[in-house]
Amino acid sequence: MAATDGEVYRKYADDLTRFATGLVGPSDAADVVSEAVLHCLDSPVWVTVTQKRAYLYRSVYNEAARFHRATGRRRSREQRAASSESVDAAEVRPEVLAAVVRLSIRQRAVIVLTYWDDLDPTAIASLLDISDGSVRRHLARGRSRLKETLDVDD
Amino acid sequence: MSTTDASDSAIRSLIAELIGSAPQAPSLPELDRRDPRRPRPRPRRVRPRRGRYRSHPLALLGAGLVLLVASLLVLVASVGQRQPVAAAAQLRQIAARAAGRPVLRLGRDHWLLTRQVYSTSLVVASARSHPATRARASVIVTDTQWSDSFGQACISSSSGPARFASSAAKTSWLSSGLSASPTGQPVAGCPNFVSADDANGFAAGIGAVDVSTLPRSPSALARELRTATTGIEGLDQSPPGGDGGFEQAVALLIGPLTGTTPSFDAELYRALALLPGIEQLGPTTTQSGATGLGFSAGSGPDRSIIVVDPATGALLEARNVRTRTALYDLAGIGQSFGSSNSVVVSDGFGNSFGKVDWVDPVGSPTVVDTGAIPSDLSPPPPPTALVTATARRGVAVGPLNDLQDRLAALFGGPGGGSGYAPAPGGAVLSFTFNGSRTQVEDYAGALRRSALIASVVVRFGQ
Numbered sequence A: 001m002a003a004t005d006g007e008v009y010r011k012y013a014d015d016l017t018r019f020a021t022g023l024v025g026p027s028d029a030a031d032v033v034s035e036a037v038l039h040c041l042d043s044p045v046w047v048t049v050t051q052k053r054a055y056l057y058r059s060v061y062n063e064a065a066r067f068h069r070a071t072g073r074r075r076s077r078e079q080r081a082a083s084s085e086s087v088d089a090a091e092v093r094p095e096v097l098a099a100v101v102r103l104s105i106r107q108r109a110v111i112v113l114t115y116w117d118d119l120d121p122t123a124i125a126s127l128l129d130i131s132d133g134s135v136r137r138h139l140a141r142g143r144s145r146l147k148e149t150l151d152v153d154d
Numbered sequence B: 001m002s003t004t005d006a007s008d009s010a011i012r013s014l015i016a017e018l019i020g021s022a023p024q025a026p027s028l029p030e031l032d033r034r035d036p037r038r039p040r041p042r043p044r045r046v047r048p049r050r051g052r053y054r055s056h057p058l059a060l061l062g063a064g065l066v067l068l069v070a071s072l073l074v075l076v077a078s079v080g081q082r083q084p085v086a087a088a089a090q091l092r093q094i095a096a097r098a099a100g101r102p103v104l105r106l107g108r109d110h111w112l113l114t115r116q117v118y119s120t121s122l123v124v125a126s127a128r129s130h131p132a133t134r135a136r137a138s139v140i141v142t143d144t145q146w147s148d149s150f151g152q153a154c155i156s157s158s159s160g161p162a163r164f165a166s167s168a169a170k171t172s173w174l175s176s177g178l179s180a181s182p183t184g185q186p187v188a189g190c191p192n193f194v195s196a197d198d199a200n201g202f203a204a205g206i207g208a209v210d211v212s213t214l215p216r217s218p219s220a221l222a223r224e225l226r227t228a229t230t231g232i233e234g235l236d237q238s239p240p241g242g243d244g245g246f247e248q249a250v251a252l253l254i255g256p257l258t259g260t261t262p263s264f265d266a267e268l269y270r271a272l273a274l275l276p277g278i279e280q281l282g283p284t285t286t287q288s289g290a291t292g293l294g295f296s297a298g299s300g301p302d303r304s305i306i307v308v309d310p311a312t313g314a315l316l317e318a319r320n321v322r323t324r325t326a327l328y329d330l331a332g333i334g335q336s337f338g339s340s341n342s343v344v345v346s347d348g349f350g351n352s353f354g355k356v357d358w359v360d361p362v363g364s365p366t367v368v369d370t371g372a373i374p375s376d377l378s379p380p381p382p383p384t385a386l387v388t389a390t391a392r393r394g395v396a397v398g399p400l401n402d403l404q405d406r407l408a409a410l411f412g413g414p415g416g417g418s419g420y421a422p423a424p425g426g427a428v429l430s431f432t433f434n435g436s437r438t439q440v441e442d443y444a445g446a447l448r449r450s451a452l453i454a455s456v457v458v459r460f461g462q
Helices: A005-024 A026-042 A052-081 A094-101 A105-115 A121-128 A132-150 B003-020 B029-033 B057-079 B082-098 B167-175 B196-200 B218-227 B233-237 B246-254 B264-274 B324-336 B397-411 B437-449
Strands: B110-124 B136-147 B153-159 B187-189 B278-285 B291-297 B304-308 B315-322 B343-345 B355-360 B366-369 B385-391 B416-421 B428-433 B453-460
Touching: A005 A026, A005 A052, A005 A105, A005 B003, A026 A052, A026 B218, A052 A105, A052 A121, A094 A132, A094 B003, A105 A121, A105 A132, A105 B003, A121 A132, A132 B003, B082 B264, B082 B278, B082 B291, B110 B324, B136 B167, B136 B324, B153 B324, B187 B324, B218 B264, B233 B246, B246 B264, B246 B304, B246 B315, B278 B304, B315 B324, B324 B355, B385 B437, B397 B437, B428 B437, B437 B453
Parallel strands: none
Antiparallel strands: B110 B136, B110 B343, B110 B355, B110 B366, B136 B153, B153 B187, B278 B291, B291 B304, B304 B315, B315 B355, B385 B428, B385 B453, B416 B428
């Protein structure tokens, strides 16, 4: 019997949330996953999808990219407008966020899948539906930027 | 160790720290509310558009100009909207602090003990047509409430003396045959609101609202609050007004609630951040002298306001909001001052009916045994069962009423309930049964077999 939408989601929920955390940070990860999954399951092609895991990962990636575009400028305005009595979102060290924020969304995705999920470039290419070469290029650039931020020399 | 290994190790640590901060995966109960047999739209066949459009230099220039003008318009428009944007940022930051709140579990003989103090305005109805002679007073009411997980509740309500803004108001009040001091305090009892829809009903029930069926996604929650489609009749029935879901969100902040998760408050604040027209008021002092951050929806003197502790996300005070408790207390307060019908809470019977000037949810909810409720209140035993049915998407109220009539004729009607609350995943029906377990099982079985119903959840109390 085919798994229900709820069962499919629960199977991958934790992995998707961790992936989203790597893409947009802990504050917005749950939002991104929720939106991605709901859009995904509302899609007319969902019933025909055979590789549900990869489809969900790509959906989270696309939602994170959309979120990044839509809220990037607004967020910076919000932070400036938030007055001094505001509270800090003390969830992860600022240095960590500062390092990751220098990466593009695609570089973050490739870095997270490489260093957290231990996937090789071919597997990442298959998961994100991009070319092998593109994965290697984004991985190299992402590593290079992180090393600059972390002040580690090759 | 090579430098490459060192940098890889540093990156791996950094990513591990970032991923280690991942929140709990959002539970999406709306997925389980979906009808698995619902036909999905067929995939659209997209035809390739090869060679259909050719770019022309002039067309590109025109498109560029249009984009430039649009960007300038957006920039100009955004200048006047900084305040709401800042409110959203503040609410998201408060949400981060509100996460991880311990959840209170209610067992069979457990009750949620909550307290609140509120101030409400009383106006003599017979004088409403003569504003100059209007008899107006404000009263501070202290409520202690016990709520179980089946929607039942007991309440002890104590009114303070009437306070008047002017001697003319006092004279008018007294000349209407009302006293300045309440009698027979406190007014206490366990109202016979056995039905789940009454219990959840904003306009009637005072029992705890079960929020376990609300979506965990803040954007989905905001959408349901805004469109009054939460599936919780009490929330959905409150007048939509112009605050775009703010009043519904405030009702959830005030509580009492059951079925929460540790992240519920955080999700609610994140949903609040997505509602339209929320403004921040900066540091705001409550009636009790506490200081928090104020937020409002809408504009003008009638706007609703909440004051929130930014460090914990706790609601310190809500102003100019309707509360279920005030609506319930209304008759009792009027009688305490010597009138059954001539006193109304707030100014009129419209959307302001039942509004409080301010409400302070005192302290935090605690769980107590039945024995902790004053014996003179005679708390009711749990019902036999609470049955919640979700209709298939798009099924209207008429066929559902017919179904309930047929089932009542076959198995006997439920003790209460039969509320109908629209929700994106299908209308929600709630029934409370006080009869035999067999009756509940037969009724629920027939609901499950019905083509109109997508899912049925039965929770036995006895």
